[in-house]
Amino acid sequence: MRRAAIVGTGAIATSHAEALRAAGDRIELVAVVDVDAERAAAFAEKWNVPRVHPRLAALLDEEQLDVVHVCTPPRSHVPLALECLAANVNVLVEKPPALSLSEIDTLIAAERNSTGRVATVFQHRFGPAAIRLRRLLSEGVLGRSFVAKSDTLWYRGDAYFDVPWRGTWESEGGGPTMGHGIHQFDLLLSVLGPWQEIRAVAARQARDVQTEDVSMALVTFADGTVASVVNSLLSPRETSQLRFDFERATVEVEHLYGYTDADWTVTAAPGHDDVVARWHAERSETVSGHGGQLAAFLDALDSGEAPPVTLADTRTTMEFIAALYASAFTGTVVKAGQIGPDSPFYATMEGIGAPWANAR
Known part of the structure; x- marks a missing residue:
């Protein structure tokens, strides 16, 4: 049986716990992590999770895991995914998977040096x-x-x-x-x-x-x-x-x-x-919902294939978002492939700044 952990026990974590339970004996939720110890303990009790860890580093050090479900606020998604990849653990990360195209490319580079893989939740x-x-x-x-x-x-x-x-x-x-x-x-x-x-x-x-x-x-x-x-x-x-x-x-x-x-x-x-x-x-x-994607994720692990949705798939969607903001904030048509490292919209979706920023 495969072993999973959830990092972040807020509202969306319930969907992940339900999906894990629905997967039956294919995978077991063995641990959770949250900065709020009381919330983590309550979640663990509700879902019969045997162990709670104070931070991801402790989780990765003490557990043998097949996948970590990242359910934290968006800003922490990439740092947590990078920690998992460094430990050669697969990651299923909630949307948005990153805050910029630059962060997605950082994950792609890290994934090349890991046996772990990152998949985005687009259920x-x-x-x-x-x-x-x-x-x-x-x-x-x-x-x-x-x-x-x-x-x-x-x-x-x-x-x-x-x-x-x-x-x-x-x-x-x-x-x-x-x-x-x-x-x-x-x-x-x-x-x-x-x-x-x-x-x-x-x-x-x-x-x-x-x-x-x-x-x-x-x-x-x-x-x-x-x-x-x-x-x-x-x-x-x-x-x-x-x-x-x-x-x-x-x-x-x-x-x-x-x-x-x-x-x-x-x-x-x-x-x-x-x-x-x-x-x-x-x-x-x-x-x-999450159950369908988790089933496909486990099928891919069983067959030795890359779990869906891959970082390459994710990058297409994230580039679409960056291009939408770039077009909206510059008043221009933006083409696929146009936003590279030299674009202000590569490192942040805000790019040159929203036109209403000075009105605050």
Whole structure:
């Protein structure tokens, strides 16, 4: 049986503990770490975890582990992942996995010198419907891709930002683009493949934060698909939506934090009713979530393959975010591959600074 530990026992750690328990005898949660000793102890008691450690160094020194689940606030993700890689331990890190492209490249370099691997939690990639969509597209069932959209329209009031690390570039790395919409447009990217260029805007409309509270982007993909991406924390009717208009069908999903097949609809183009039949030939009640990704992670470890989502996959999504901010803050079109070490948006998503920064 494989052995796992969770670092950071805040709210998202519960999703990881549930996924580990659902994996049955494939993996065991043997230890947790948290800077808040009381919270760690309470979490360990709730989930029957035998040991609590005060810090990651002690955990890595005293436990034989296959994977560490990093569930801490964003600023600490890369330092903790680097510690795990130095100990040759695999890492499953929550989003956002890093605060910049520079940090992602630091992880990539460290991974080359380790037998451990880093995977990012982008759990919506692993719902049965998303897997089916990518397969049908690759098999040519859906035809060419033309138009798409990704909307993450959520609501976070002022009280949400009372947590000190929220709403800052230094600790969170960005606003809803970085920390909320990332799941939806990562799924979009996993379906449509390489993006080519971005035209974007970002604004701080209502929340007293450093980062944006809304962003919008028009994206052109390498295959010619055009897409819109909206990320908001100001939307009282909360929803997460994706729409793909292919040659032979429109495929849509609307949910909030996780979907089942019931949340997806497929509308055939005239003369292509067979596409709908193909879609409904497979049915699942499974909710997209951490359990699906953990199962795929363990499958990869068992087969000796790199666990999904790899750092290369992650870099594509993080480069998309950096390009969105760069386009929004400079008023220019940003192309894939344009943001290198000489760009101010390489070391920080804030880049040259948000246009509202001097208004605070």
